[in-house]
Amino acid sequence: MGDLLGVAVLGAGHMGADHVRRLDRVVSGARVAAVADPDVARAEEAVAGIAGASVHTETEAALDAPGVRAVLIASPGPAHEEALLAALARGLPVLCEKPMVPDSAGALRVVEAEARLGRRLAQIGFMRRYDDGYRRLKALLDEGRLGRPLMLHCVHRNVSSPKDFTSAMLIDSSVSHEIDAARWLLGQELTAVTVLRPRPSAGAPEGLSDPQFVLFETDGGALVDVEVFVNCGFGYQVRCEAVCEAGSARIGDDHGMLVSARGAAAAEVPQDYLVRFVDAYDREVQSWVDATRQGRVTGPTAWDGYAASAVAEAGVRALESGARTAVGLAPRPELYAGN
Amino acid sequence: MGDLLGVAVLGAGHMGADHVRRLDRVVSGARVAAVADPDVARAEEAVAGIAGASVHTETEAALDAPGVRAVLIASPGPAHEEALLAALARGLPVLCEKPMVPDSAGALRVVEAEARLGRRLAQIGFMRRYDDGYRRLKALLDEGRLGRPLMLHCVHRNVSSPKDFTSAMLIDSSVSHEIDAARWLLGQELTAVTVLRPRPSAGAPEGLSDPQFVLFETDGGALVDVEVFVNCGFGYQVRCEAVCEAGSARIGDDHGMLVSARGAAAAEVPQDYLVRFVDAYDREVQSWVDATRQGRVTGPTAWDGYAASAVAEAGVRALESGARTAVGLAPRPELYAGN
Amino acid sequence: MGDLLGVAVLGAGHMGADHVRRLDRVVSGARVAAVADPDVARAEEAVAGIAGASVHTETEAALDAPGVRAVLIASPGPAHEEALLAALARGLPVLCEKPMVPDSAGALRVVEAEARLGRRLAQIGFMRRYDDGYRRLKALLDEGRLGRPLMLHCVHRNVSSPKDFTSAMLIDSSVSHEIDAARWLLGQELTAVTVLRPRPSAGAPEGLSDPQFVLFETDGGALVDVEVFVNCGFGYQVRCEAVCEAGSARIGDDHGMLVSARGAAAAEVPQDYLVRFVDAYDREVQSWVDATRQGRVTGPTAWDGYAASAVAEAGVRALESGARTAVGLAPRPELYAGN
Amino acid sequence: MGDLLGVAVLGAGHMGADHVRRLDRVVSGARVAAVADPDVARAEEAVAGIAGASVHTETEAALDAPGVRAVLIASPGPAHEEALLAALARGLPVLCEKPMVPDSAGALRVVEAEARLGRRLAQIGFMRRYDDGYRRLKALLDEGRLGRPLMLHCVHRNVSSPKDFTSAMLIDSSVSHEIDAARWLLGQELTAVTVLRPRPSAGAPEGLSDPQFVLFETDGGALVDVEVFVNCGFGYQVRCEAVCEAGSARIGDDHGMLVSARGAAAAEVPQDYLVRFVDAYDREVQSWVDATRQGRVTGPTAWDGYAASAVAEAGVRALESGARTAVGLAPRPELYAGN
Missing domain, CATH: 3.30.360.10 (Dihydrodipicolinate Reductase; domain 2)
Known part of the structure; x- marks a missing residue:
């Protein structure tokens, strides 16, 4: 189907590779369109067997690759600010792993950039909000x-x-x-x-x-x-x-x-947290894909980050x-x- | 992506409509290619907004519809035997809701048909085998x-x-x-x-x-x-x-x-069982889609049914x-x- | 105080010795007045350090010992019938460990003897009725x-x-x-x-x-x-x-x-059951002592036995x-x- | 039995009356010998039906009453210091409800008085140390x-x-x-x-x-x-x-x-705490009576108070x-x- 959401995944380490697998094999409605990692071998390993996924060493090349309609940032924290600003500059919806930006000054620059843009594009990966227990607790408190x-x-x-x-x-x-x-x-x-x-x-x-x-x-x-x-x-x-x-x-x-x-x-x-929160990760990414395909942003904001x-x-x-x-x-x- | 598994869903009642939603929006790697129900309005309601899904009143028409590569049977139990035999006759992999066939004589005919075929195509929808608790218990016993x-x-x-x-x-x-x-x-x-x-x-x-x-x-x-x-x-x-x-x-x-x-x-x-076992249903269908795309059958067999x-x-x-x-x-x- | 309930304990095995200790050191309002066991050394060991407790090898001697106003039967099951009948014959209140009488024919003879007497003297040691959990369950059901x-x-x-x-x-x-x-x-x-x-x-x-x-x-x-x-x-x-x-x-x-x-x-x-039910045993005997001192019988009856x-x-x-x-x-x- | 421990209970309010009942009907080896309360009616009500218990309005009179061999202080906190010093002066073992003395200066005076005496007579009523859960936790930590x-x-x-x-x-x-x-x-x-x-x-x-x-x-x-x-x-x-x-x-x-x-x-x-800790109170007082009859002090000390x-x-x-x-x-x- 032509309308699967093409996602560029930035970072092919432990977390990035897990998200590639999740987008390819767990989540409905998305496909991996590009992967970027300075370690090209790692990026290629992550997308082995996935048709239509291009491999890059540079963030910008991945964002500009054919079929990319959204971005998932799973690179190390210090690389997040530049990646977020690049995604915002292109008007691409983005799911960014925590911490959004490790230092609050950099985080504020992202907030300001998005505020200038005047519409929300970024969701931050606080996946506990997608855990069943936390959601029940939140619902009870509300x-x-x-x-x-x-x-x-x-x-x-x-x-x-x-x-x-x-x-x-x-x-x-x-x-x-x-x-x-x-x-x-x-x-x-x-x-x-x-x-x-x-x-x-x-x-x-x-x-x-x-x-x-x-x-x-x-x-x-x-x-x-x-x-x-x-x-x-x-x-x-x-x-x-x-x-x-x-x-x-x-x-x-x-x-x-x-x-x-x-x-x-x-x-x-x-x-391991992956055992405890595997469902939360799946739900988080599915929820992001669903909202993104409908042109909405529903999760934790850049302000939360x-x-x-x-x-x-x-x-x-x-x-x-x-x-x-x-x-x-x-x-x-x-x-x-x-x- | 051209390789999404096209599924014909037989039955558009409560359970069938839920499976249509699951294949369309929850499970990775599949799409709804056809839906059959004697009540055509119900079938059309189930696929509203799903591109590429044809609607039928007859089982055979749905199985023969373009793009159908597998079958999910969610019609009433008495209709299962005929649907299973039709799917087996076409060599289509099939996930059949329980009871496979309500009477054991009919169930045995399905077993014999598959045995004559000499290869397994049918998986029966005993979804508890996909519940996290049951899987842990099974693993512990084994x-x-x-x-x-x-x-x-x-x-x-x-x-x-x-x-x-x-x-x-x-x-x-x-x-x-x-x-x-x-x-x-x-x-x-x-x-x-x-x-x-x-x-x-x-x-x-x-x-x-x-x-x-x-x-x-x-x-x-x-x-x-x-x-x-x-x-x-x-x-x-x-x-x-x-x-x-x-x-x-x-x-x-x-x-x-x-x-x-x-x-x-x-x-x-x-x-409600849907609250208790929602993850089991999702996992069951994802597991069936994954195995089917690889040409394998891994779940409960016709013999189990x-x-x-x-x-x-x-x-x-x-x-x-x-x-x-x-x-x-x-x-x-x-x-x-x-x- | 002169009004402590003097109890004859029949049997000085594991259970009997435990009841001697309980009457002497845990329960309020009672004292051990006599102990009987065919094994006199075992009986003497059970009452070591307890002032005023006489030691016997014969049931009847213990029942007739000075100060005896009630009986606790903790001898082996086959000896219960004779001990119960002897206690009833003397009008002595009795707490009898389970089984009251191992065979139902003998048990019925005790029931009939007490019925002829026309008033209840026997309580049977079904101590679960004194366990906090069972009491809460009983109260909830009632x-x-x-x-x-x-x-x-x-x-x-x-x-x-x-x-x-x-x-x-x-x-x-x-x-x-x-x-x-x-x-x-x-x-x-x-x-x-x-x-x-x-x-x-x-x-x-x-x-x-x-x-x-x-x-x-x-x-x-x-x-x-x-x-x-x-x-x-x-x-x-x-x-x-x-x-x-x-x-x-x-x-x-x-x-x-x-x-x-x-x-x-x-x-x-x-x-061990003594760990699980220690409080039930204490409560059972305290309850029996309290009721007996007031001339009442409140626990499980000979009919229950x-x-x-x-x-x-x-x-x-x-x-x-x-x-x-x-x-x-x-x-x-x-x-x-x-x- | 002549050797029941005669206890003077100071205070006949809610807590004092409960301790009178406990000494009379729950705990083994003790009896209520005297009760003191400024409200004489309250003291008399507390000992109704208990043979051999004298009633007093003054602490000292109760401590000096016939048969008193130990003291349980359940009067209001401000009265504790004087009562403890009077008991120590008479060499009487004492169980004092918490707080031992509300102000630390007064509490220190009790510590010093006992230290001068050169032997421990006071136990403070921190009953959680007698709760089954706390005891198991203490044992595990130790x-x-x-x-x-x-x-x-x-x-x-x-x-x-x-x-x-x-x-x-x-x-x-x-x-x-x-x-x-x-x-x-x-x-x-x-x-x-x-x-x-x-x-x-x-x-x-x-x-x-x-x-x-x-x-x-x-x-x-x-x-x-x-x-x-x-x-x-x-x-x-x-x-x-x-x-x-x-x-x-x-x-x-x-x-x-x-x-x-x-x-x-x-x-x-x-x-209510009495429901949660009733067993702890019973065990505390039984333990104090047992130790006191053996001339020992085993519970929380005046230093703990x-x-x-x-x-x-x-x-x-x-x-x-x-x-x-x-x-x-x-x-x-x-x-x-x-x-």
Whole structure:
């Protein structure tokens, strides 16, 4: 069918290759039209067996390749700003993996470029908004029968951190998910952040401040606390409890199967975020493809990407200073009102 | 892309229309090429907005329509035999909703036709095999670390039964899912069945024997019990516990969110099988499309469809007689060895 | 205080010694006045350090010892009938461990003796009626908001069976707990029983039919199924789900602590019934002491003890015959009306 | 029996009357010898029907009454210091309800008096140490297989607060339980406290800062966070999750019965601490009676009572200042080494 959405995928690393596979074999209505990666062999490997997908080393060449009608950015964070601006300049709808732009100044330039354009083209890859649990929690909070949310208690645990993971990355890479999730669930901006550091776990690499306990205040008077523990050793656990005026709701404790053996009744804990959130990734990309084919943008905005970067930057400063740190946000352009 | 799998969908009722939507908007690699339904208006409504899909009132016309390379049968059960034989005669791969053929004699004719053909073309729509919980349970049993399965305890509850639901339909419509699931999980044939009838619930329509308690014996010495209760009033619950020599495993008790309010900590119970098994349906059809495009058949076979019909027939006789009833199966054709 | 209830404990084995400890150190308002056991050394060991407790080898001597105002029978089952009749003859209130009398003919003689006496003196040790979970389930069923109970699904698993445990003992020793619990929860008599035997677990001793699946019908049209598996290997699990017209309720799945470690979130499964039911035993004896001091009998009656024996006997016949077996009960004496 | 422990109960209010009942009818080995309350009618009502219990309006008269060998203090907090000093002066073992002494200066005077005495006589009523869940968590942490504890996440919710409950009382009355539990579970002292105040719930009385989020640091480098919410509206919930280097353990999420009805699978949430902790109270008093009869003191010490008061005072200052507040503790007397 001629109307499959031709997508240029930027970046053919772990995440990029996974998105190529998803567009080719999981998602309905799209096809991979081009892939760009400085490592051309990696790009070719990603598209092996996919008819009609051209391979490029340069971003611009991929965006200009025949059949490209939308862009999925899965390159490393530092390359995002240039890629986003190039996509916006061509009027191409874009799904950009998080972080949108690692530094808030660069993120703000993207916001401003899109605001100048006067219409939304960018969606940011905060895929938790597409997770079934988070969506149910969001729906419950919006419905209002539990009253106003007062606190969110969040847990974010990984089995172990990648090599070269820094103490700041617990905030700007890991907790950035909770930053977006909290803003979205509450519909409020985060205004201040405090980071507490218990004595590091013996299981953490030397010098890494792991775990950390991060506290956010919001402009609606709510409190968000996040335990982030990237070397917990036993599994990938993401939980969120919303405490409201008339009740609380918790997600992330379910299990697919309960096994009684050897003196215990046990539920498996996934070891990897791809296991936990595979459906969310699929739903996110399907939702983006569906909306894009209809000329709409429905997901997290560039403003959400900017706000996440600005809050994370304040969080890293709070980590370093040990003090409560205010978050400064630029004025929100009219384009993002209500989002 | 020219290589999207063109599918003829037979039947445009509730289930057929849902499959049309799934093929068009959810599943990757397929397109709706034709739809057939005696009610032409219904067929046209199902394909509204789908380019390239022809509409027919006759099965054969749909199978012969341009671009049709595979068939999805979602018409009423009594129409399945003819449709399956027509698809087999044309060498078309086919996904047939359950029951494959309601009566075992007819089901056996389909088995024999495919056996004569000498290659497998038909997959039967036992979608529980594609549910994440069932797949995990199957993987655990196959892995063997809990030892041999001794018993399966199953629960199958619906909020309320459709109008005109009969006592026999608790067996041949509802429990037929457990019949297939048990055969698949255990890798054993069911050899006898007993049906017990507690005094019917006040919530069941007059004259309907609801709930029922169904006991199956297997050729591997295992026992399968099923509570089927189609007017339980409160939700759609499907559970299965496998009791093995060294442990037990249970699926169907998980929840997406736990809400504490008004004196209780509660998980929502879905009201509908489409909510509970939507992912299983999507995965089933995606898996069928993927395999079909590669010229393979990987799902439940016509033999599975026949066996389910034969066991269900014995179950209905057991319901009527109140006695333990042996299941008689025809010899298994070579084509289905190991399946 | 002079008014502590002086109790003669018959039997100083595992269970008897535990009751001596309980009366002396856990329960309020009672004291051990006498202990009888054919093995005098065992009796003396049981009362070591307890002032005022005399030691005997003969039942009658213990019942007649100074200060004895009530009797707790914890001797082997075959000795119960004689002990009960002796206690009744003296007008002594008695708490008798289950089985009241192993054979229903003997049990009926006790019932008749008490009926002739014209007042209740005997309470039978069905301690599940004192377990918090069972009490909550009973209260819920009695309250009626779930409607009439239609089915009870029961599970009774032990880590391993004692030496010399026979296939019949799965019924008359293990399932006898479920027999009483079902009668009590439903307020109905059990009228027929069928026993199914899956191929025995490799973990069961040679020749033992373990697990078994036992089905009871009731005079109220309900169905009770019991999985009994006394060599399940992994823990002591007792569960009960009551399926009613407007909902279901399940006990026995709770846990004191959930531990996430090594890839699983696990709740400990107790290894022993004393761990699972310690509070029930304490509550049972406290309740008996309290009622006895007030001249009342409030717990399970001799009729309950007789009915349990009669149903278990039918169950053992059903196990041997493989057929559905009716339960025959003697007429219920007026003394037990409403109990 | 002459050797029942005669106890003087000080205070015949809600808690005192409950302890009188417990000593008389639940606990083994003790009897109520005297009750004192300024309201003599209330004291007389509490002991109605209890033989041998004298009634007093003055503490000293009760302590000196015939048969008194131990003291249980359940009077209002401000009366505790005088009562404790009087008991110590007489060499009487004492179980004192929390708070031991509301102000840390007074608490320190009790510590010093006992230290001068050179032997421990006082046990403080931190009954959570006797709750089954807390004991299992403590045992798990002490066992060490999860490694060093890094964080405790605590939740303490009440349906509604008593009249005249103040913002400070969320700390020094409610959170004081978590203060002791954290010290005991970790075996560490709390060194600093920060209190965060989300915008109060609409369900809280005007002017009450409810909920609050309290953060404690420990001398072992651990972090303890407590959500305290005394007008949560829906139930009494006490949870604690210990996050350790190699796993986490959570208590307080269990349930006695799961009821599926009306679209939800729900566990009841208790409405009252007496329901949740009734067994802990019974076990606490039984344990105190047992130890006292053997001339030993085994429970929380006067030092624990003092430390809880000192930490709570720092917490109230932190609540008022909004700043992180250090906890100052007096040197620990030799008598309490290792406790």
